[in-house]
Amino acid sequence: MSITRRTLLLGAGTGAVAMLLASCTPTPAPKPTRTRTPAPKPTAPSRVPAPTTWARSTWATDPYSFGSISYLPAGADPQQRDTLAEPLMDRVFFAGEATDATNPGTVLGAVDSGHAAALALIDAASEKERVAVIGAGAAGVVAARLLADAGHRVTIFEARERTGGRVLSQTGDDWPVPAQLGAWLITPEQLTGLRDRLTALGDRQLTFEPAAAWSKDGVTDELTGDAIAQAVDKAKTFPADVSLAAALEQNGADLKDPALVAALAWLSATTGADPANASSWYPPAFRDDVLTGMTEDLGAFFDEHLEDLEVTLASPVVRVAYDDSGVSLRLGTGEALSFDRVVVTVPLGVLQQQGIEFAPALPFAQRGAIAALASGFVETVWMRFEEAFWDAQQPIWHVVGGDGLIRTWINLLPAIGEPVLVGLVGGMEAEQFSALSERDARAAARQALAFFAPPEQDES
Structure with a gap:
């Protein structure tokens, strides 16, 4: 299967449809929960054979995910997804299924959020800026593709040793x-x-x-x-x-x-x-x-559209520092890199676990949205x-x-x-x-x- 850059993004902002994620930890804010019991230690019955x-x-x-699908817990409001998506000083932009109010918890929501974040960044940026995209899942791939096609110099940082995020296909003769x-x-x-x-x-x-x-x-x-x-x-x-x-x-x-x-x-x-x-x-x-x-093979589908982009695997970003002059990223290796702007596409669970430090800290409203949403x-x-x-x-x-x-x-x-x-x-x-x-x-x-x-x- 092949697809051009243009067909990848065709109609990316139309229609209200969804694709299930097969999908983060409970939110840190106090919420009604049921008592967790230890998982059983089962003994497999002999009448069910072992799988080959x-x-x-x-x-x-x-x-790098702490879960699969964001949803609204009791007391939360859909508006909090829009709050989470708000850019910071036109330097830090957010995308991912948790930020999309139309198709939340879906690959389509991730795709649309990546499209929206990229367009917002393009509107704020000058020509040929250095842009980082954190995460090579659906939102990150779409955002990176659109930004690169607009002439920006894009670098994608993916914490895993593969692309695709929470899209994962296993292939081979056994399947x-x-x-x-x-x-x-x-x-x-x-x-x-x-x-x-x-x-x-x-x-x-x-x-x-x-x-x-x-x-x-x-x-x-x-x-x-x-x-x-x-x-x-x-x-x-x-x-x-x-x-x-x-x-x-x-x-x-x-x-x-x-x-x-x-x-x-x-x-x-x-x-x-x-x-x-x-x-x-x-x-x-x-x-x-x-x-x-x-x-x-959904993983290969995303890989195909990253071939001419700079993708750095096994490179978790642990700190994002920003001001009105630019953005500095610190990797898990300790290396620090500078960019003009960044698109953050990590899952809600990573934000809830404070997997990335922001300096200055995220505004109160966004921290509240992260705490209010559920994974x-x-x-x-x-x-x-x-x-x-x-x-x-x-x-x-x-x-x-x-x-x-x-x-x-x-x-x-x-x-x-x-x-x-x-x-x-x-x-x-x-x-x-x-x-x-x-x-x-x-x-x-x-x-x-x-x-x-x-x-x-x-x-x-």
Whole structure:
């Protein structure tokens, strides 16, 4: 796949569409939280074989992301995203999905924010300035491309040893399609909007129907968010914003009801939001429609558009000093470099953990916005087996009941003809899963899959 500079940015400011991030730590400001319990140390059941190939994300514990998807907690306001995006002295500009009020928590939001930050910088700058871009994810790539095409001398600093940020594809002979550990699930409408911006994205996708709800008795029905929608409607009449979990309780819902637990787990797996923290006035969307899975090597897609730009990998920026004459960056190595302006695209979780020091300190309003927004967790695990051990033909499974750490699974066998299962876990359970060792994570995944193993394979 190839794409020109011009097609990369075509229509980058049009349409209101989104692409899920498969996506930071809880905010430091006091908020309602639920008690965290240690993740179980599971023993894999023998009826679920060991996978022949395995890959998983650990965004929650990644020091260069601390999570996956920003969302609004109870008491937060969408305006705080705009506040976070405000430039400092026309020297420091901010981009990233957390700064976009139209498509927050999405790759499209990241793309649009990078576009907006670049245009704002171009408007403030003179010709051929030295510009630094911190972060080589979606926002950083778009901003850098536009700035370079406008004639500025751009240097990109990426903390990781690869580009792509929270977009990560694993390829190779072991995978019949790239194993997407970051952004890859979107709605058909979102796919159309994404192509409006990235016109040569590619045309290979997989389509998955709505999730099937599974209980111990087998498939029960499609997963529904009716109880959540009713609670959100009632919450609009409350004098103050409360968490989604609190709104459900006040609407008479039983938070221990297996069907509701399953619906909330699905919500977390697709948005990263913790129901005990998420706003009921500005709740995350319950996705009960068809999902499309991208099968492109998304990391290579971004690399292709950085080929003629100066990209410095394994170079975390730890300090940004700025005044009305320019910007100085200090790298983790201790090296200091000077630029005219900088675009900061690091994830919200990095800002919340004060991974970058600003001198002078960020204005009070921006610090308040960083503290007020929440970072959600979504982790993805891909497992390829020698042969299918399951009988289920549905493309999306979601567990109602049981105690498995991973409740949502995507069955790729009908779509690609290969025995590949993809697990999604969100919210606090995703944070637990991210912290597990590789051995324990594999065991937890196999234990969760025991729900779908035919009874006759049970050795007991």
